[in-house]
Amino acid sequence: MRKLAIVTTVIFLAAFTSCKEKAKEAEKEIEEEVTEVVKEVEEVTSKEINFELEPKSDSKARGKVEFTETDGKVTMKAKIAGLSPGTHAIHIHEKADCSSEDGKSTGGHWNPTMEPHGKWGDENGYHKGDIGNFEADDNGTGMVSITTDEWCIGCGDEKKDILGKAIIVHQGVDDFTSQPSGAAGARVSCGGIIQ
Incomplete structure (x- = not known):
């Protein structure tokens, strides 16, 4: 009887220890899965690229551009200084x-859908x-903001992906x-x- 009690206790402890180890393994797997899901959600819901615009064509035009992708829409915000007052064009080039x-190393306008040039x-x-187009004030400073679902940041879709392209600011009006x-x-900037 005593041997039976000892064997039962040993079996119970072994089972208990095994269950505890399996629970720890399951908990670890769940934590890893949650971490992966959080990373994927962060990547899908918010991407950001910031960069500076440098002068071209003997201009003094400089600026900063920020692209942010959230929930399938990309917002571009740009602030440019050192321009002549008035209207200027801004485009994405190839x-x-x-x-x-002269900035011509960027190629022509980015046109993956082979459409004619026109107004957005x-x-x-x-x-x-x-x-x-955008306006530069009397101090030569202008701002641009646009939001669209026709662009993406690093999605790999050749008709939407802006990575590997360039922003060009022009001296004149489109x-x-x-x-x-x-x-x-x-091309002045x-x-x-x-990335």
């Missing part, structure tokens, strides 16, 4: 290469890079009709959209 003095949202078509780029004049 390549994040600001190495040339125009039913007759527009480039994904056709952001538009007329929204001249092909292929709106006759906006010299440039910044690559890179």
